[in-house]
Amino acid sequence: MDWLEEVKKYKEDLIEDVKGIIAIPSIKDTPKEGAPFGEGCRKALDHMLALGEKEGFTVKNIDGYAGVITYGEGEESVGMLAHLDVVPVGEGWSKDPFAMVEENGYLFGRGVLDDKGPAMSGFYALKMLKDNHVKLNKKIMLILGCDEESGMDCMNYYVKHAEVPTIGFTPDAEFPVIYGEKGGLHVQISGDTETVIESMHAGERMNIVIGKASCVVKEWNDRATDMFDFYLKSNGLKGSVAYTGEKAELMIEGAFAHAAMPYLGNNAALHLLNFVGNCFHDKFAADTYEMLHDWQGKPVDIFMESATMGFLTMNTGIVNIENGHVEITIDIRYPLETNADIVMAGFHKKAKAINYALDITLEKDTKPLYVDPNSELVTTLSNVYRKYSKDETTPNMTIGGGTYAKKFPNFVAFGPEFPNRTQPEGMFVGGCHQKDEGIRVDDLLCATAIYAEALEKLAK
Structure with a gap:
């Protein structure tokens, strides 16, 4: 069976169903009975299970945490x-993020790439197998979770x-096969301190680079206004200041990005800390910036470059400061060659050296994933990818992102992003967690x- 030719028969229905699931704003929200991650996530789950039931699959709701659509x-x-x-929408969209549109061969909407579009691809893969009466020796389970972006409690x-x-595999990364994923740490900085920052609340998810941030400072004057203007210009940033008397609200626009690739973003919260630390000689702000500004973690001596997994990365994802009380959450992705003990030792050593009074604690440690790249699973998936993509050169790889594959033995990440895709001329197409998130229609079909x-080869 040439599945690429077959899927073209389903193109319009596939696009319409992607549009339907995109229309449900499934951002994690207040838990309710039967909806542990909020009503939006539960509605999206019910929607997918209803589609499965309509097509004659066996479906099961796992208490609102996840759902299963089974064939065979x-x-x-x-x-x-x-x-x-x-993830939350963020700012800067040129389109309604929950009203999917098709433009110039691309689909746009929050989730078309991460991960509702690929989820629907999986559903249509099952549908095609069923419609063509493909005989299998194993059952296939499409498992749909509702909390991947906020901790994977699902x-x-x-x-x-x-x-x-x-x-099995998860369609929540890149092609070819992702046989390894970095470990993940959540590090918390907390406590009370003296600072000119009266309040600052920046970041919605620790796995997103803070693209826009504001803070209120207690002291302000004309000299500070000039320094802020100079800071913005010298760093190529946009921002604003609004002040009344001796108080001022500062805002800086950076750039959002996935925490696994913080070098693609520009952390606005860290810029604010840097400015406040220098302008007001604020020890807390200056010391915090010094520890956290480098995405490779060099100031805290946790730098690590792995031959198989690349660099350790660090992202300051959430900053909350109110009347001297501080809560900062840091997302760290680490390769096989290091571990949580080494990372925390680096933080504590630096904190002691600069007399940093706040507590630095480890909140969560998710171990790295590594599957033998020569295993039957990896080679089977790789061969299928090369058959349809005609790509014979891109190697299988490891990534910094964390996927569901870490939760199950014998699982890897597999697509949906194809390598070497460039921005179309005259149009911006956002990636995962970015504004104007998009996917090429031909890529979705492929x-x-x-x-x-x-699925057919693994289930035979």
Whole structure:
């Protein structure tokens, strides 16, 4: 079966169903009975399970944490893990993020790439297998989670209460095969301190580079206005200041990006700390900036470059300061060659050296993922990808992003982003967690074909 030719028959229906799931704002919200991650996530889950039931698949709701759409039978199973929650919209969109549009061969909307579009690709891969009566020896389970972007508690619950597939993949990264993922640390800085910053609340998710931030400072004068203007110009930034008497609200625009690639963003909160530290000789702000400004962690001596996984990365994702009380959350992605003990030792050594009074604690440690790149799983998926993409040169790889693959044994990440894609002329297409998030229609169709054949080969 040439699944790429087959999926073209489903093109319009696939696009329409992607539009339907994008229309549900499934951002994590206040938990309610039966909706542990909020009503939006539950509505998205119900929507997908209803589609599965309509097509005659076996569906199961795992207490609102996740759902399963199953095709076929067998003691062994192949899983495809996708998520229905999305990150907050952010700013700068030129389109309605929840009213998917198609322009010049691209689909735009929050989640078309991460991860609702790929989830629907998985669903249509199952649908094509079923419609063509493909005989399988293993059952296929499309597992849909609702909390990937905020800690993966959905999968923590799932593995305790539902069937774990024997083998599989998640369509939540890049092609070819992602056989390794860095470990993930959440580090917290907290406590009370003296600072001219009266209040500062920046960042919505620790896995997003803070693209815009503001703070209120207690002291202001004309000299500070001139210094702020100079700071903005010298760093190529946009910002503003509004002041009344001796108080001022400062705002800086940076650039949003995924925390796994902080070098693609520009952290506005760190810029504010840098300015305040220098302008007001504020020890807290200056010391915090000194520790956190480098995405490789060199100031705290946690720099690490791995031959298989690349650099350790660090992102300051959430900053909350109110009347001297500080809560800062840091997202760190680390390769196999280091660990949480080494990272925390680096922070504590630096804090002691600069007499940093706030507490620095480890909140969470997710171990790295590594699957043998010569395993049957990796080679099978890789061969299918190369068959349909005609790409014979891009190597299988490891990444800094964390996916559901870490939660299940014998799982890897597999697509949907194709390598070497460039921005179309005259139009901006955002990536994961960015404004104007988009995916090329032909890429979505090709990914669906790849997933259909990959599931077919793994389930035979």
